[in-house]
Amino acid sequence: MSFSIKDPMMMREIILDNYQNPRNFEEVEDQRYITIHMDSASCIDDIYVYVLFEDGKVKDCKWSGKGCAISSASTSIMTEMVKGKTEEEAKKMMAEFNKMLANEDYDEELLAEANCFKNVNRQPSRITCANISWRGLEKAMNEEDKKHE
Amino acid sequence: MIDPYKIRSDFPMYHKHGGKFGDKPLIYLDNAATTFKPYAVIKSEEHYYEDITANAHRGDYSLAHEVDVAYEKARKTIADFINARTDEIAFTSGDSMALNQIAFGLGHKLHPGDEILLSEAEHASNILPWFIISQRTGAKIKYLPLSDNHVNLDEVEKAISEKTKIVSLAMVSNVLGYLLPIKEIAQIAHKHHAIMVVDGAQSVPHIKTDVKDLDIDFLAFSGHKMLGPTGIGVMYGKRELLDDLPPLLYGGEMNARFKSDGYISLEEPPLKFEAGTQNIAGALGLEAACEYLNQFSFDEIHAHELKLKRLAIEGLLANGNAEIYNADNDTGIITFNIKNVFSQDAASYLAEKGVFVRTGQHCSKLTPDLIHTDSTIRASFYIYNTVEDVKALVEACKHAEDFLDVFFD
Numbered sequence: 001m002s003f004s005i006k007d008p009m010m011m012r013e014i015i016l017d018n019y020q021n022p023r024n025f026e027e028v029e030d031q032r033y034i035t036i037h038m039d040s041a042s043c044i045d046d047i048y049v050y051v052l053f054e055d056g057k058v059k060d061c062k063w064s065g066k067g068c069a070i071s072s073a074s075t076s077i078m079t080e081m082v083k084g085k086t087e088e089e090a091k092k093m094m095a096e097f098n099k100m101l102a103n104e105d106y107d108e109e110l111l112a113e114a115n116c117f118k119n120v121n122r123q124p125s126r127i128t129c130a131n132i133s134w135r136g137l138e139k140a141m142n143e144e145d146k147k148h149e
Numbered sequence: 150m151i152d153p154y155k156i157r158s159d160f161p162m163y164h165k166h167g168g169k170f171g172d173k174p175l176i177y178l179d180n181a182a183t184t185f186k187p188y189a190v191i192k193s194e195e196h197y198y199e200d201i202t203a204n205a206h207r208g209d210y211s212l213a214h215e216v217d218v219a220y221e222k223a224r225k226t227i228a229d230f231i232n233a234r235t236d237e238i239a240f241t242s243g244d245s246m247a248l249n250q251i252a253f254g255l256g257h258k259l260h261p262g263d264e265i266l267l268s269e270a271e272h273a274s275n276i277l278p279w280f281i282i283s284q285r286t287g288a289k290i291k292y293l294p295l296s297d298n299h300v301n302l303d304e305v306e307k308a309i310s311e312k313t314k315i316v317s318l319a320m321v322s323n324v325l326g327y328l329l330p331i332k333e334i335a336q337i338a339h340k341h342h343a344i345m346v347v348d349g350a351q352s353v354p355h356i357k358t359d360v361k362d363l364d365i366d367f368l369a370f371s372g373h374k375m376l377g378p379t380g381i382g383v384m385y386g387k388r389e390l391l392d393d394l395p396p397l398l399y400g401g402e403m404n405a406r407f408k409s410d411g412y413i414s415l416e417e418p419p420l421k422f423e424a425g426t427q428n429i430a431g432a433l434g435l436e437a438a439c440e441y442l443n444q445f446s447f448d449e450i451h452a453h454e455l456k457l458k459r460l461a462i463e464g465l466l467a468n469g470n471a472e473i474y475n476a477d478n479d480t481g482i483i484t485f486n487i488k489n490v491f492s493q494d495a496a497s498y499l500a501e502k503g504v505f506v507r508t509g510q511h512c513s514k515l516t517p518d519l520i521h522t523d524s525t526i527r528a529s530f531y532i533y534n535t536v537e538d539v540k541a542l543v544e545a546c547k548h549a550e551d552f553l554d555v556f557f558d
Contacts, residue, residue, distance in 0.1 A: 008557035008558055009557075011556075011557060012553050012556075012557050015553060015556075016553065044491075044492065044493055044508070044509050044510065044523060044524040066523060067491070068491040068492075068493040068494045069491055069494045069552070069553070070494070117556075119555075119556040119557065120556060122555060122556060123497050123500065123501065123555060123556075125497065125500075126497060129493070
């Protein structure tokens with residue numbers, strides 16, 4: 001099935017599929033991974049993001065926990081997208097993703113399946129759902145940077 | 150009988166905007182979080198700012214005197230509202246501050262081995278202050294067992310002993326809306342010489358509250374959940390207990406005199422709890438809210454809310470996709486989920502249809518253990534809600550499984 005952001009039915013399916021069959025969904029106890037816990041008083045999401053950095057790359061990314069369809073699907077898609085990418089590449093994706101949520105021009109091609117969250121900002125309160133794991137990844141990167149200071 | 154259509158003309162949130170928010174009818178069902186304000190409340194606050202601005206209890210000039218009179222008249226109206234004496238109610242910023250004042254004020258009476266009895270259905274503001282007091286004093290926190298969300302008085306008898314020094318419970322829980330038999334619980338508490346504290350945030354706006362009849366020792370409630378302004382609330386305490394309660398806040402006007410050696414002589418209650426310039430406009434606004442509510446009987450208000458809740462439950466059951474956690478409760482709070490839909494996804498979908506409800510754990514993070522779900526949708530009714538509001542809620546819930554529609558054309 002070829003991927004097209006012009007096809008709303010397909011975008012919808014991608015969200016539902018990632019919500020119901022989350023990718024890289026697994027609790028990680030391996031100490032080499034940086035674990036970031038994302039939760040807040042205002043939202044029910046309670047999500048752990050686990051990132052393994054190696055040689056400037058995101059060698060592995062997993063997640064566990066509970067969240068709404070938007071946060072769960074977005075986290076699932078993010079883990080697939082950033083695995084194997086360099087930190088720089090992952091940061092670029094993050095920046096484009098945030099531009100998309102802010103309704104600015106962005107690089108559609110780079111975001112691949114994450115394009116299905118293009119209209120999330122129709123409900124401004126859901127933007128924080130869509131980017132919860134990206135914010136987690138950013139925190140993980142900051143922690144990784146501190147290790148090398 | 151409550152006529153919500155007529156009542157709406159008193160509320161600018163409906164009246165000024167033709168009953169709409171944006172381009173959709175305004176269906177506001179989050180009254181357990183906060184309520185709309187009638188013109189009378191807003192006018193009363195305006196009156197303070199436009200006509201009688203001066204500080205209270207400080208000036209010797211006629212304008213200041215007028216403020217004192219207005220402020221103390223507000224205290225009288227609000228005290229009458231719960232059948233308290235005027236020297237038994239202190240103004241606070243809200244229910245949370247009142248509960249903090251009570252908890253931190255009672256700390257000095259507690260010793261290691263003493264017990265504080267709460268329930269797992271309490272709001273954070275009636276749990277967290279007690280956690281801190283427990284850590285500081287070595288008193289232990291115990292939870293009253295709730296069977297099917299109801300309190301069995303035999304269980305209360307078993308849970309309270311001579312070790313119990315404080316019992317602190319919400320008369321109505323903010324998540325599930327069950328009404329506790331506070332009068333009976335207070336009797337049991339008093340038999341064991343325990344102090345009975347009541348969180349009235351969800352009950353005072355909806356149910357007749359008579360502190361004398363209930364014979365409770367302390368009561369906390371907020372103005373903004375009962376048509377009043379935000380930033381104003383009340384701590385009620387029996388006078389002899391207030392005499393023995395150290396203030397949470399120290400500052401201007403709550404002391405009679407102090408000396409450089411640390412000597413402080415405090416004002417009498419209630420002024421000793423009102424350090425610093427008070428929310429005078431808020432107090433006058435809350436008085437106006439009490440007066441507004443006084444035109445109805447609480448039986449009428451309660452009957453109206455229950456009628457709407459019953460209609461909502463019938464509708465949601467007929468839809469067939471809702472799981473309801475408190476169909477048998479005694480108030481206008483309905484807590485539910487749409488099967489197989491995460492609460493926030495469902496609520497966002499409802500919001501798109503113009504139906505505003507609350508989701509989450511509603512600041513009551515121990516409650517999920519009681520109802521075995523992580524989070525819920527809560528709809529809560531008040532005097533201005535209509536049968537049409539309920540129909541809109543039920544209709545919107547019918548297809549909440551399609552919550553992703555919002556994001557796609």
